[in-house]
Amino acid sequence: MAERLLILGGTAEATRLARQAVDAVGDRLDVITSLAGRLDPPRELAGQVRIGGFGGTAGMVEALRDLRIDLVIDATHPFAAIISANAAEACATAGVPRLMVIRPPWQPEPGDRWLEVESLAAAAEALPRIARRAFLTVGSGGVDAFESVTGVWLLVRLFAPPAGPLPLAEHHVVVARPPFPLEDETALFGEHRIDTLVCKQSGGPTDAKLAAARAAGARVVMVRRPPLPPGERVATVDAALDWIKRAISA
Numbered sequence: 001m002a003e004r005l006l007i008l009g010g011t012a013e014a015t016r017l018a019r020q021a022v023d024a025v026g027d028r029l030d031v032i033t034s035l036a037g038r039l040d041p042p043r044e045l046a047g048q049v050r051i052g053g054f055g056g057t058a059g060m061v062e063a064l065r066d067l068r069i070d071l072v073i074d075a076t077h078p079f080a081a082i083i084s085a086n087a088a089e090a091c092a093t094a095g096v097p098r099l100m101v102i103r104p105p106w107q108p109e110p111g112d113r114w115l116e117v118e119s120l121a122a123a124a125e126a127l128p129r130i131a132r133r134a135f136l137t138v139g140s141g142g143v144d145a146f147e148s149v150t151g152v153w154l155l156v157r158l159f160a161p162p163a164g165p166l167p168l169a170e171h172h173v174v175v176a177r178p179p180f181p182l183e184d185e186t187a188l189f190g191e192h193r194i195d196t197l198v199c200k201q202s203g204g205p206t207d208a209k210l211a212a213a214r215a216a217g218a219r220v221v222m223v224r225r226p227p228l229p230p231g232e233r234v235a236t237v238d239a240a241l242d243w244i245k246r247a248i249s250a
């Protein structure tokens with residue numbers, strides 16, 4: 001009987017891993033990707049898909065048993081801290097091997113002006129001291145942290161239109177989904193005279209906004225990643241595939 005892999009997804013890496021696992025070992029492995037369900041699932045997702053929260057750690061333990069999962073790969077976003085902590089605990093409880101795929105963080109380049117902060121709240125606190133016109137790329141869940149900011153005009157980029165008015169002083173919303181080409185990012189910085197970019201330390205290939213900030217001489221307020229749960233981790237999809245191959249031939 002084929003073994004069963006659960007990928008905790010919601011990232012480009014998770015989508016690529018599902019494709020590569022199905023292509024490489026799909027005859028010996030059932031691949032199931034789990035998504036939170038906040039956005040439409042990627043159309044090209046290979047294998048099976050389950051959508052929606054598990055109901056905390058206890059719900060995930062139950063799901064691992066119901067779905068007869070043999071292996072878990074946590075390929076969620078570096079800021080998706082709750083699901084990663086739940087996965088660590090649930091896999092330990094259920095005795096299921098777990099690997100984390102953690103993309104390397106971005107590094108500042110010579111001349112970059114980064115202010116690294118511990119949280120979105122700290123970013124909001126710093127903004128009035130250093131910015132006049134800031135570009136917020138912190139996701140819809142991060143906007144509320146900037147509610148108290150005054151005296152700074154905010155350009156807010158969201159992947160989907162907001163459900164209602166945002167709780168912000170002077171601002172403008174742009175709705176767009178990645179990829180964000182460098183020319184478009186550069187044009188946004190110029191058109192809106194952005195002097196400060198606020199972003200989470202996501203890492204990965206979507207760094208055109210950092211290049212555009214550099215070209216515009218804008219400062220970057222970089223929100224550091226939350227701590228990871230303990231456990232084995234790799235930086236690339238290829239390394240995760242090797243882990244899968246070793247696990248299913250063991």
Ligand SMILES: NC(=O)c1ccc[n+]([C@@H]2O[C@H](COP(=O)([O-])OP(=O)(O)OC[C@H]3O[C@@H](n4cnc5c(N)ncnc54)[C@H](OP(=O)(O)O)[C@@H]3O)[C@@H](O)[C@H]2O)c1
Pocket residue numbers: 008009010011034035036038051052053054055056057059075076077079080081082083084086139200
């Ligand atoms: N945070 C970001 O900046 C960011 C950026 C890009 C993509 N994403 C993706 O968006 C999803 C949600 O991110 P988040 O920051 O809201 O996560 P989170 O704060 O760690 O998780 C909140 C809750 O959402 C559910 N959940 C999250 N990821 C799930 C998954 N892959 N499958 C099933 N349920 C999931 C879980 O509900 P239950 O407790 O009910 O199980 C979890 O407790 C993640 O899958 C992540 O990979 C996040």
